[in-house]
Structure formats: structure tokens, C-alpha cells
Amino acid sequence: MDRKNEPEIRQAAVKLLLSGVSQAEICARYNRTRAWLYKWLKRYQSGDSDWFKGLSHKPKNHPRQTPADLEDLVIGIRQNLEATLYAQTGANSIQWEMQKLGLEPLPVSTINHILKRNGLVKKRKKYVSKGKTYPEIGLDFPGSVHQTDIVGPRYLKSGGAFYSHNLIDAFSRQVCLSPSRTKDDRAALGVLLKAWKRMDIPEYLQMDNALCYRGSNRYPRSFGNVIRFCLSLGVQPVFVPVSEPWRQGILEKFNDVYDKCFFRSQHFSSFDHLVKCSQDFEKFHNHNHRYSVLQGRTPDQIVKEQVNKPRLLPPELELGNEPIPLLEGYIHLIRFIRSDGILDVFGERFKLHNTPTHEYVLATICVDSHRINVCCQDRLTEEIYYPMPVDWQV
Numbered sequence: 001m002d003r004k005n006e007p008e009i010r011q012a013a014v015k016l017l018l019s020g021v022s023q024a025e026i027c028a029r030y031n032r033t034r035a036w037l038y039k040w041l042k043r044y045q046s047g048d049s050d051w052f053k054g055l056s057h058k059p060k061n062h063p064r065q066t067p068a069d070l071e072d073l074v075i076g077i078r079q080n081l082e083a084t085l086y087a088q089t090g091a092n093s094i095q096w097e098m099q100k101l102g103l104e105p106l107p108v109s110t111i112n113h114i115l116k117r118n119g120l121v122k123k124r125k126k127y128v129s130k131g132k133t134y135p136e137i138g139l140d141f142p143g144s145v146h147q148t149d150i151v152g153p154r155y156l157k158s159g160g161a162f163y164s165h166n167l168i169d170a171f172s173r174q175v176c177l178s179p180s181r182t183k184d185d186r187a188a189l190g191v192l193l194k195a196w197k198r199m200d201i202p203e204y205l206q207m208d209n210a211l212c213y214r215g216s217n218r219y220p221r222s223f224g225n226v227i228r229f230c231l232s233l234g235v236q237p238v239f240v241p242v243s244e245p246w247r248q249g250i251l252e253k254f255n256d257v258y259d260k261c262f263f264r265s266q267h268f269s270s271f272d273h274l275v276k277c278s279q280d281f282e283k284f285h286n287h288n289h290r291y292s293v294l295q296g297r298t299p300d301q302i303v304k305e306q307v308n309k310p311r312l313l314p315p316e317l318e319l320g321n322e323p324i325p326l327l328e329g330y331i332h333l334i335r336f337i338r339s340d341g342i343l344d345v346f347g348e349r350f351k352l353h354n355t356p357t358h359e360y361v362l363a364t365i366c367v368d369s370h371r372i373n374v375c376c377q378d379r380l381t382e383e384i385y386y387p388m389p390v391d392w393q394v
Helices: 006-018 023-030 034-045 068-082 091-100 108-117 185-195 225-232 245-265 271-288 299-304
Strands: 145-155 161-169 175-180 204-207 236-239 330-337 342-345 348-351 359-366 371-376 379-385
Touching (some): 006 023, 006 034, 161 185, 161 245, 245 271, 330 342, 342 359
Parallel strands (some): 145 204, 204 236
Antiparallel strands (some): 161 175, 330 359, 359 371
């Protein structure tokens, strides 16, 4: 049946019937039934100018549609959250606000449908993998991996620049913030010292290749205080590939929240005021921000569910000016090996012979045995002799 020409067929059939053509002849010409012909004759006699057009079959009542008052409530909560300092605005946060109001929370899927229907959802660009195997560090429990990074410089209207040394637990999403006027290794150590007095000392600390983390360009094998401090606590530093900040995706996403919801949302009268507000934002985030990957729970809730007692630094511990000894431990570097087969280790270049090119490798510096183990796709491919100034006499 040609639905496109159906209105013209209806008009022609009724016109023929009114001109005296028999019903049998009309039905045979258009391959229709007598009931069909009577139906459109009756529509014609109703006087409606659009009688030949089909009517919508859409039901007038929608028993599964959210009531208008609840939909207005969801939109109102969303608008209030957008106007609230530091607040998240997603479906999980709206669901929690409904619960605080003593209402039965709508399912997350329903809230998302309401937001989408009202044009309140912003589409994100979907990440497309390059198809290369990337060495992953396990995120099995709170304290398994911490990520640290520096936001800045940012400039205060009251004068001067500052940097925010941020740290996040990649499993629980608990954060620690440490604003500083500088981005040297002492400032980078400050956030570790602050975080590990109240957050479980991790197995791995992941970071980029900033000089304050790795040490000296002139003496790359002596390593900086951040690496030495980690190794002294049994923490294994992990350095992501050069110029690939998205490998710190969990922290990068939080840094975006920090920038938009904290720094650019208010005025700071001084650096001390910024420090105070930073502490408030840190507490608010850990206690209130709900993550879908955590099934709508907050970082503080995840930490409270932790069974094992956390390993913490003594509250009174402070870092002096004495150098931190380099004794033992493992330092990991994730690198992409290009067609030249060169492995970059803090500026030093090593030619690889048995490792596939155009692949990511995990290069592990073994301090006590003075070697670098290169693994590609969980297979040891190279061992490189790498002498270091280990402080055995300490």
C-alpha cells in the first residue's frame, strides 16, 4: 500500500462515489474494502477541511510518563545545584537531593531522561582508543594508586601567582589539596605529607614527568626528593608517558572540576583566604560528591567501608633539610617506543633491540640491582645496566 499517495486516493475515491460510480468499481480500482470507502465518506460528510488526512495513533494518556510536578522538581533541583558553590549537577546528586527532601528518589535513568528532554544534558566527545595495549596499574582497593599533579599557575586578583598541588585516590576518589606559591619539590612533597597523614599510604604514586617530581636534568640517576620520599615508604612511583596527560584521567577530570567549580567561581581576597577556601572545598568534595563509578557513593563513604586499617604517617612528622637516602625500591616509567626504538628515561636515551616498536612499554628501575627491566605486553624484553648512587653507607 502506497502510504505516500493515500490522501489523494481517499479524495479521488469519495469524488467518484459522489459522481455516481458504483462502490464495487471504486473498491476494485483502488484495491480497498467497502468499510474503507464508507469510513472516508463519513469523514468527508463531517465538514472537516482536512478530512482526508490520517489521525495520530499516539495515545492521549501516558501512564509511564513522569508526573509534571516531579519533572518540575527535578529541573528545579538541577538549577539550584548549578547555582550552588562546588555542587555536582548530575543525576546521582539530584537523586540524593530528593532523598534529603523526604521523597522517594526517581531512578537515575528517569532523571537523565528528564534532563535530556529539557535540553539540560551536554554531550561529551566519545574517546576513541588507538588500539595499543597500555600497561595498567591495578585499582583494586582504596590506597592502591594515588595520582598527583599541579594546577597552575593561577593568578589572584589580590596579587601574585599560586599553584595547587592536587592528589586523588584513584579508587575512592578522595582528594587532598595543597596550595603553594611555588611548584618545586618541597611544595610537591607538601601534598604527599598532608595526604598520607590521613589517607592510606598507597602502593603506587602516579605522576607526570615534571622536574619537581623526577629530580635533576644534570644528574637524572640521583633522583629527586619526591622519588626518594616515596621509596623510603615503600611506595612505587609511576611516571606516565611524556606529553600524555590524559593517562592521569581521574585526576585530570577532578582538576577540571577544581578549576571551574572552585577557582573560577569566587573571589579570593588573599592567598590565605584561598588556602582556607581550598580546605573547605576539599572537605565538601570528599563528603558530598557522588560518583557513578562508586554506585552513587561519596569518597568518604568508600573509605569508611574499608576493612583494613590504613597505614598513615605520624601526625607530628615534618620534613627537614636533610637529604632522603636512596636505598632500594622500584620506579616505573610508561613509555611509547617509536620507530627509532629509543627508550627515554628522564632525558637519557637507550636503544632497544628486542622490544617491538610502536608499542607501550613498562620500564622498571630496580634501585638495589642497578638495572632497568623493560616489559612489553607483560613480557620481559630487555634488561639494561643502570648504575645509581645508592646510599648503602647510610
